[in-house]
Amino acid sequence: MLKKSYKCVKVEQQKDGITWVTFNRPEKRNAMSPAFHIEMMDVLTRLETDPDTKVVILTGAGTAYSAGQDLKEYFRETDGKPEKKAQAGAASRWRSDKLWMYSKPTIAMVNGFCIGGAFTHCICSDFAIAANEAVFCLSEVNWGILPGGMVSKFVSDTMSPRDAMFYACTGRTFDGKKAAQMGMVNLSVPLKQLRKETLKLAKELLEKNQNVLRGTKHAIRATQNMDWNAAADYLAAKQAEIKMRDASRGHDSYAEGIRQFIDEKKYKPVFSPYIGAGEGKSDEEDGAKKKAAAARATIKTTRAKKAAKKTAKKTAAKKTAKKAAKKAAKKTVAKKSAAKKTAKKAVRKTAAKKVAKKTVAKKSAAKKTAKKAVRKTVAKKGAKKGAKKTAKKTAKKTVARKKVAKKAVRRR
Numbered sequence: 001m002l003k004k005s006y007k008c009v010k011v012e013q014q015k016d017g018i019t020w021v022t023f024n025r026p027e028k029r030n031a032m033s034p035a036f037h038i039e040m041m042d043v044l045t046r047l048e049t050d051p052d053t054k055v056v057i058l059t060g061a062g063t064a065y066s067a068g069q070d071l072k073e074y075f076r077e078t079d080g081k082p083e084k085k086a087q088a089g090a091a092s093r094w095r096s097d098k099l100w101m102y103s104k105p106t107i108a109m110v111n112g113f114c115i116g117g118a119f120t121h122c123i124c125s126d127f128a129i130a131a132n133e134a135v136f137c138l139s140e141v142n143w144g145i146l147p148g149g150m151v152s153k154f155v156s157d158t159m160s161p162r163d164a165m166f167y168a169c170t171g172r173t174f175d176g177k178k179a180a181q182m183g184m185v186n187l188s189v190p191l192k193q194l195r196k197e198t199l200k201l202a203k204e205l206l207e208k209n210q211n212v213l214r215g216t217k218h219a220i221r222a223t224q225n226m227d228w229n230a231a232a233d234y235l236a237a238k239q240a241e242i243k244m245r246d247a248s249r250g251h252d253s254y255a256e257g258i259r260q261f262i263d264e265k266k267y268k269p270v271f272s273p274y275i276g277a278g279e280g281k282s283d284e285e286d287g288a289k290k291k292a293a294a295a296r297a298t299i300k301t302t303r304a305k306k307a308a309k310k311t312a313k314k315t316a317a318k319k320t321a322k323k324a325a326k327k328a329a330k331k332t333v334a335k336k337s338a339a340k341k342t343a344k345k346a347v348r349k350t351a352a353k354k355v356a357k358k359t360v361a362k363k364s365a366a367k368k369t370a371k372k373a374v375r376k377t378v379a380k381k382g383a384k385k386g387a388k389k390t391a392k393k394t395a396k397k398t399v400a401r402k403k404v405a406k407k408a409v410r411r412r
């Protein structure tokens with residue numbers, strides 16, 4: 001535990017191994033004075049070997065992460081004083097040399113203004129998370145120098161050449177989202193969530209074997225400027241160093257990690273580190289046994305939950321299928337009854353048509369019969385008249401014959 005206190009820097013240590021280092025000149029937007037640099041170098045050197053510190057988070061008090069070098073105290077007040085300038089320059093290397101190959105993981109939590117020389121410790125921290133609202137700017141071009149110290153090199157290594165040129169030459173500002181998009185920070189989140197998101201990452205790092213983590217970050221850093229052969233040699237030596245460091249505390253992460261996965265099925269490397277990794281202990285050691293049991297229980301619970309979810313999904317799918325089948329059946333029944341109704345209607349229509357035809361036929365037959373009857377009556381009447389006429393004619397003829405006969409008699 002760090003017992004010393006500082007003027008320009010606030011150090012707060014959590015019990016879990018996370019240490020907060022806050023640049024504490026909010027009234028000067030955390031501009032970096034020589035005194036600030038000297039304190040920061042001291043803080044980081046002490047924390048590097050502090051057993052209670054496993055992860056370091058760097059951030060700024062107030063509205064700024066850091067407004068860059070203090071133009072008054074770092075530049076003007078050291079002009080013409082080479083010793084003071086050199087001392088300030090050497091101390092300011094906490095941002096580059098110190099952070100670049102630091103023994104413990106570092107996270108820059110960029111909460112506000114991040115200007116000029118502050119790009120150095122933002123980029124040289126292992127990880128950086130910015131607030132969406134943060135304001136980044138390479139302001140040097142606006143007041144007469146190159147991007148501070150090694151910043152030109154850091155931005156051209158980190159951003160695309162186009163972006164580096166653009167922002168260095170224009171001095172335009174950009175926000176946290178843009179910084180994430182350009183790869184200058186890992187991610188950006190709303191300011192409200194910045195602390196939570198940073199702690200989430202820090203806690204994730206705490207769970208790893210610290211020797212493996214240290215070797216890994218050094219491997220990524222150191223091989224950047226090596227050719228293949230040099231890199232292969234360096235990486236083989238680094239792996240051996242991890243083994244040696246682990247062995248010095250009676251541990252072997254490599255063997256432990258494989259054993260817990262292959263033989264004991266206790267964890268899955270894709271989803272978490274092996275049990276005890278954070279403490280650099282075997283799962284057989286004190287405390288780790290309990291964790292192992294807890295981890296196994298978690299795996300079981302997770303599996304059971306997954307299985308339950310699957311079953312629930314299947315049941316839900318079955319229910320849905322049943323409902324769909326019922327609906328389909330209902331539709332079929334409805335269609336059938338509709339078809340029946342239509343058919344019945346059609347039958348009724350046909351029957352009605354037949355009846356109507358029959359009625360029409362009957363009517364026309366009745367008409368015909370009536371007409372015939374009329375004709376018969378007329379014929380009968382005509383016949384009667386004819387008979388009468390014939391009778392009259394016959395009577396007339398008879399009368400005439402009688403007259404002729406009478407005449408003949410007379411003649412005789």
Ligand code: ACO
Nearest residue numbers: 027028029031067068069070071072113115116117139148
């Ligand atoms: N050096 C010295 N003093 C500074 C710096 C700085 N880099 N930045 C801010 N301050 C001081 C201001 O002079 C002011 O002091 P005062 O209260 O005694 O007048 C105080 O901090 C507050 O600053 P304001 O400008 O009032 O704060 P504001 O929030 O309005 O603006 C901002 C913040 C945008 C960061 C502005 O202060 C600014 O432009 N600062 C200069 C940043 C800069 O160019 N830094 C150098 C980069 S180059 C390099 O690092 C190599």
